[in-house]
Amino acid sequence: MWVLQRAGDGTQGSSSLIGFPDWNAILPQIAIDAMSGDSGPRTVLWALSDLLRSHPTVQFHLLGDESVLRRELTRKRLHKSSQIQVHHASQVVGMDETPSQALRNKRDSSMHRAIGLLRDGVVDAVVSAGNTGALMALGKVLLRTIPGIDRPAIAAFLPTLQGRVLVLDLGANVDCHPEHLLQFAVMGSILFRQVAGVERPRVGLLNIGSEEIKGNEVVKAAGNLLRQSHLHFVGNVEGSQVYQGICDVLVCDGFVGNVFLKTSEGLAAMIRQELRASYTGSLYGRFAYVVNRPILQKLRRRLDSRQYNGATLLGLNGIIIKSHGNADRFAFARAVEAAIAEASHRLTLEIAKVVQDDLAQAIPSTA
Amino acid sequence: MWVLQRAGDGTQGSSSLIGFPDWNAILPQIAIDAMSGDSGPRTVLWALSDLLRSHPTVQFHLLGDESVLRRELTRKRLHKSSQIQVHHASQVVGMDETPSQALRNKRDSSMHRAIGLLRDGVVDAVVSAGNTGALMALGKVLLRTIPGIDRPAIAAFLPTLQGRVLVLDLGANVDCHPEHLLQFAVMGSILFRQVAGVERPRVGLLNIGSEEIKGNEVVKAAGNLLRQSHLHFVGNVEGSQVYQGICDVLVCDGFVGNVFLKTSEGLAAMIRQELRASYTGSLYGRFAYVVNRPILQKLRRRLDSRQYNGATLLGLNGIIIKSHGNADRFAFARAVEAAIAEASHRLTLEIAKVVQDDLAQAIPSTA
Numbered sequence: 170m171w172v173l174q175r176a177g178d179g180t181q182g183s184s185s186l187i188g189f190p191d192w193n194a195i196l197p198q199i200a201i202d203a204m205s206g207d208s209g210p211r212t213v214l215w216a217l218s219d220l221l222r223s224h225p226t227v228q229f230h231l232l233g234d235e236s237v238l239r240r241e242l243t244r245k246r247l248h249k250s251s252q253i254q255v256h257h258a259s260q261v262v263g264m265d266e267t268p269s270q271a272l273r274n275k276r277d278s279s280m281h282r283a284i285g286l287l288r289d290g291v292v293d294a295v296v297s298a299g300n301t302g303a304l305m306a307l308g309k310v311l312l313r314t315i316p317g318i319d320r321p322a323i324a325a326f327l328p329t330l331q332g333r334v335l336v337l338d339l340g341a342n343v344d345c346h347p348e349h350l351l352q353f354a355v356m357g358s359i360l361f362r363q364v365a366g367v368e369r370p371r372v373g374l375l376n377i378g379s380e381e382i383k384g385n386e387v388v389k390a391a392g393n394l395l396r397q398s399h400l401h402f403v404g405n406v407e408g409s410q411v412y413q414g415i416c417d418v419l420v421c422d423g424f425v426g427n428v429f430l431k432t433s434e435g436l437a438a439m440i441r442q443e444l445r446a447s448y449t450g451s452l453y454g455r456f457a458y459v460v461n462r463p464i465l466q467k468l469r470r471r472l473d474s475r476q477y478n479g480a481t482l483l484g485l486n487g488i489i490i491k492s493h494g495n496a497d498r499f500a501f502a503r504a505v506e507a508a509i510a511e512a513s514h515r516l517t518l519e520i521a522k523v524v525q526d527d528l529a530q531a532i533p534s535t536a
Numbered sequence: 537m538w539v540l541q542r543a544g545d546g547t548q549g550s551s552s553l554i555g556f557p558d559w560n561a562i563l564p565q566i567a568i569d570a571m572s573g574d575s576g577p578r579t580v581l582w583a584l585s586d587l588l589r590s591h592p593t594v595q596f597h598l599l600g601d602e603s604v605l606r607r608e609l610t611r612k613r614l615h616k617s618s619q620i621q622v623h624h625a626s627q628v629v630g631m632d633e634t635p636s637q638a639l640r641n642k643r644d645s646s647m648h649r650a651i652g653l654l655r656d657g658v659v660d661a662v663v664s665a666g667n668t669g670a671l672m673a674l675g676k677v678l679l680r681t682i683p684g685i686d687r688p689a690i691a692a693f694l695p696t697l698q699g700r701v702l703v704l705d706l707g708a709n710v711d712c713h714p715e716h717l718l719q720f721a722v723m724g725s726i727l728f729r730q731v732a733g734v735e736r737p738r739v740g741l742l743n744i745g746s747e748e749i750k751g752n753e754v755v756k757a758a759g760n761l762l763r764q765s766h767l768h769f770v771g772n773v774e775g776s777q778v779y780q781g782i783c784d785v786l787v788c789d790g791f792v793g794n795v796f797l798k799t800s801e802g803l804a805a806m807i808r809q810e811l812r813a814s815y816t817g818s819l820y821g822r823f824a825y826v827v828n829r830p831i832l833q834k835l836r837r838r839l840d841s842r843q844y845n846g847a848t849l850l851g852l853n854g855i856i857i858k859s860h861g862n863a864d865r866f867a868f869a870r871a872v873e874a875a876i877a878e879a880s881h882r883l884t885l886e887i888a889k890v891v892q893d894d895l896a897q898a899i900p901s902t903a
Contacts, residue, residue: 330806340744343752377707377794385710385791408798412806424752425795427744428788431775432799439697439779440807440835447831460827464814468807 196226197512199505200283200292203233204261205299207495210241213298215498218245220505221252227509230292232258232279258282262299264494268306280304284311287487293512294488296479296505301491305341305482312487315517317524320345321484322353322423323491324360326477327433331414335361335370337483338420340427347390350374350420354400356483356520357418363514365417373406373416375425380405387422395420434474479504481511484520488512563593564879566872567650567659570600571628572666574862577608580665582865585612587872588619594876597659599625599646625649629666631861635673647671651678654854660879661855663846663872668858672708672849679854682884684891687712688851689720689790690858691727693844694800698781702728702737704850705787707794714757717741717787721767723850723887724785730881732784740773740783742792747772754789762787801841846871848878851887855879 203213210233217229231238235257242248242255260278262271275281280299286292288311297304305321314321322338337353338345354372361370374392376384381392383405395402403416408429411419421429444465448458458465470476474493478500482489488511492504570580577600584596598605602624609615609622627645629638642648647666653659655678664671672688681688689705704720705712721739728737741759743751748759750772762769770783775796778786788796811832815825825832837843841860845867849856855878859871 330809343744375795377710377791377798388791407802408795408800409802409805411799412802421795424744424755425792428742428775428792428796429799431744432778432796433775433803435774435776435779436800436803437807438776440804442697443835444831447834454831457828457831460824461831464811464821464824464828467814468810 196228197294197509198228198230198292199508199512200230200232200286200295201505202279202283202295202297202299203231203238204258204279205297205494206492206501207298209233210238212496212498212501214238214241214245214247216501216505217253218247219498219502221247221250224506224509225252228252228254230254230256230283230286232256232283232286233261234258256282256286262303264300266300266303268302271300271303272306272310275303281307281311284308284487284489287489288312294490294508296490296492296501296508298492298494298496298501298504301340304489304491308482308485308487308489312485312489314484315486315521315524318352318356318484318520320349320352321482322349322356323426323480324353324357324483325430325480326364327411327430328477329412329414332365333477334411334414334417334419336411336419336421336426336429338423338426339430339480340423341482342423344424345387345422347387347394350387350391350422351394351398352484352524353420354395354398354402354418355523357420358400359519359523360481360483360511360516361417363516363519364510367417369401370417371403371415372400372418372420373403373411375408375411375419375421375429376405377407378405379407391420475500476503479507481507481516486517486521488516563595564661564876565595565597565659566875566879567597567599567653567662568872569646569650569662569664569666570598570605571625571646572664572861573859573868574665576600577605579863579865579868581605581608581612581614583869583872584620585614586865586869588614588617591873591876592619595619595621597621597623597650597653599623599650599653600628601625623649623653629670631667633667633670635669638667638670639673639677642670648674648678651675651854651856654856655679661857661875663857663859663868663875665859665861665863665868665871668707671856671858675849675852675854675856679852679856681851682853682888682891685719685723685851685887687716687719688849689716689723690793690847691720691724691850692797692847693731694778694797695844696779696781700732700844701778701781701784701786702731703778703786703788703793703796705790705793706797706847707790708849709790711791712754712789714754714761717754717758717789718761718765719851719891720787721762721765721769721785722890724787725767726886726890727848727850727878727883728784730883730886731877734784736768737784738770738782739767739785739787740770740778742775742778742786742788742796743772744774745772746774758787842867843870846874848874848883853884853888855883 203210238255258279260275262275262278262280283295284307287295320342323341324337326333335357337357358370448454478496480491490504490508570577605622625646627642629642629645629647650662651674654662687709690708691704693700702724725737815821845863847858857871857875
C-alpha cells in the first residue's frame with residue numbers, strides 16, 4: 170500500500186531514497202472519484218489544477234468517464250501533466266442509491282474502482298464527493314476495518330475559538346456501544362496528533378452535564394472506559410463548550426454527532442440569512458453592509474466550512490476522504506490535501522500499531 | 537386547582553361570573569420561588585414590578601425568606617400591593633444538590649413549598665429559576681404525572697426563520713422509549729396550539745435523514761407511532777432544518793435534545809465572540825461597529841434567548857415553568873407570563889383530556 174520509493178525523472182523532485190520510508194521518499198498516490206458530487210469533473214479538475222503546483226510529487230489517479238475526463242483535462246491544459254492518470258469507469262453511484270444497491274450494481278463505478286485501487290496498493294488514499302453511505306459500505310467490504318476496530322467512523326474538523334476540534338462519529342453508526350466510543354477516541358487522537366502536531370490531544374465525551382453520573386447508559390459506560398485508558402481524557406463536554414475549544418477530539422454516538430453537526434450548520438445558516446435580511450432591508454442597511462463587509466468577510470473566513478472540507482472515514486484499512494457534495498474548487502482541494510497529509514503520515518499504519526499495542530493492554534476486549 | 541371565580545373589589549376588574557369558567561373569570565394565581573436563581577429575590581421583584589401593571593388580575597405568591605422578601609418589596613414600593621402575598625420558606629435548594637437530597641432535606645425550601653401550593657390548589661402554576669433536576673423530581677413526587685403520561689419532559693420555544701418551534705425533551709429523560717416520544721408530541725402539540733393559536737401544529741421527529749429507515753432503533757419506532765397517530769406529523773427533521781421553521785413541534789430523546797440546545801447556545805456564543813473580536817480589533821472595526829450597531833441589535837433581539845425564557849415541565853399534573861438561572865428581569869418576566877398563559881388556557885386539563893381520548897383510541901398502550 171505504501172510507495173516507499175519512486176524513481177524520479179527530475180521533474181518530480183528528489184525521490185530515490187530506497188528502503189527508508191520518510192516524508193520526502195513517500196510520494197503519495199491519490200485516487201479521485203471524479204464523477205461524484207454535484208458538479209462532477211469540472212470542480213475536481215479545477216481543484217487539481219490548483220494543487221499540481223503546490224504538490225509536485227503527488228500522483229493523481231482520476232476515475233470516471235474517460236472521454237469526459239480527457240476532454241476536461243484538455244480544456245484546462247492539464248492533458249500533458251505527468252502527475253495525472255486517467256482510469257475509465259463506466260458507472261457512477263447515484264446520490265439516492267442505497268449502499269447495498271451500490272455494492273451490487275455499481276462495480277464499475279468511479280467510486281468502486283477508486284477504492285479498488287486503494288485495496289490493490291496502487292494508491293495510498295481515495296477522495297470522493299459522493300454518497301457517504303455507499304462510500305462507507307464499499308470501504309468496509311473492499312478494505313475491511315483495521316484489526317481491533319469494530320466500526321469505522323466519520324470524523325471531521327470544526328472551528329473553535331481555540332483553533333479546531335475533531336468530532337466523531339458524525340453519522341456512520343447509530344446505537345454505538347461504549348467500546349466503539351473508546352475506539353473513536355483512540356483513532357481520533359492519532360489523527361489529531363498527526364495533523365496538528367499535538368502530542369497528547371485532549372479527548373472529550375459529548376454529554377449533557379459535567380458530572381460522571383450524567384448521560385445515558387452508553388455514554389456513562391464509555392466515560393468509565395475513557396477514564397481507565399491511556400488517553401488524555403478531559404471528561405464530559407457539553408454541546409455549549411465544544412466551540413470554546415475545551416477539547417481537541419470530541420467523541421459521541423453517530424446519531425448524536427450528526428445532530429450536533431447539522432444543528433451547527435442550520436443555526437449558522439439562519440444567522441447568515443437573518444444578517445443578510447437586516448442588511449438588505451433598507452438603505453441604511455445597505456450602507457451598513459458596505460462598511461461592515463471586511464468584518465463579515467473575516468468572520469466568514471474564520472467560520473468557513475470550506476476550509477475544513479474533507480471528512481475521514483476513520484477505521485477502515487485504508488484512507489478514504491469524503492468531500493461535501495457541493496464543494497467548490499477550494500473546498501475540494503482541501504479534501505485532497507487532507508488525503509495527502511494522512512497518506513504521508515501513514516495514518517492507517519499508525520492506528521493499526523496503536524490499536525494492537527494499547528488496546529490489548531489497557532482496554533477491555535471489544536464486543 | 538382552578539380558581540373559577542374571585543370576588544372582585546373593583547381594582548381587580550370584573551371577575552364575578554360564577555360557575556362558568558372562561559378567560560375573564562379565571563384569575564391565575566402564580567407561585568414564585570423567589571430565592572432560586574443566580575440573583576434571587578432582586579430579579580424576581582424587578583420582574584414582578586413590570587408585570588403588576590400589565591396583569592392586574594393575577595395574584596402572585598412569593599415563597600422565600602419572609603424578612604428578605606418584605607424588605608425587597610418595601611424597597612421597590614410594592615409592599616402594599618394587593619396582588620402579592622408572601623409565604624415564609626426557611627430553606628433554599630442549592631444549585632448543586634441532587635434531586636434526592638432536595639426531596640429528603642429541603643421540605644421547607646421555597647421550591648418545595650411553591651409546588652406544595654400548586655398541589656393543594658392554592659395556585660395554578662409555579663415559576664422557579666432553580667435547580668432543574670430538583671424541580672422535576674419535586675414535581676413528580678408532589679404532583680405526579682398526568683394520567684397516561686409516563687415521563688414529563690422539559691419543553692422550550694426557540695426562534696426560527698418562520699417564527700418559533702417548541703422542542704422537547706430538552707434533558708429530563710435519557711434513554712427514552714418510542715412511546716415517550718409520541719407522548720411528547722401529543723403534549724407539545726397541545727401547548728403549541730394554545731400558545732400560538734395554530735389548530736394542527738406540524739410535528740417533526742429529530743433525525744439524521746429524511747428517509748423512514750434512518751435513525752437509531754428508538755427513533756425509527758417512534759416514527760412509526762407518529763405516522764399512525766392523529767397528529768400532523770411532517771416526518772423526520774434534520775438538525776439543519778429546524779431553524780428553517782420546517783415544524784412547529786420537534787420531538788427527540790432528552791439526551792439528543794440537550795445536545796441540540798447546548799450546541800445552538802455554544803455556536804451562537806462563538807459567533808458573538810468572534811464578531812465582537814472583529815469589531816474591537818482595530819480603529820476601522822470600531823467605526824464599523826458604530827455603523828452596524830442597529831443591525832446587530834435587531835439581530836440580537838431576533839435571536840434573543842431572553843424572550844423565550846421559561847421552559848415548561850410538560851406532563852406533570854400541574855404547571856411548572858423553569859426559568860434560566862441567570863435570567864434578568866426581562867427574561868424572568870417572560871417566564872412568569874408563560875405560566876400565566878398556560879394557567880389561563882388550562883393546559884394541564886387540556887392535556888389530560890386529549891390523552892384520555894386519543895391515547896386510548898389511536899396509540900398503543902404505553903410501556
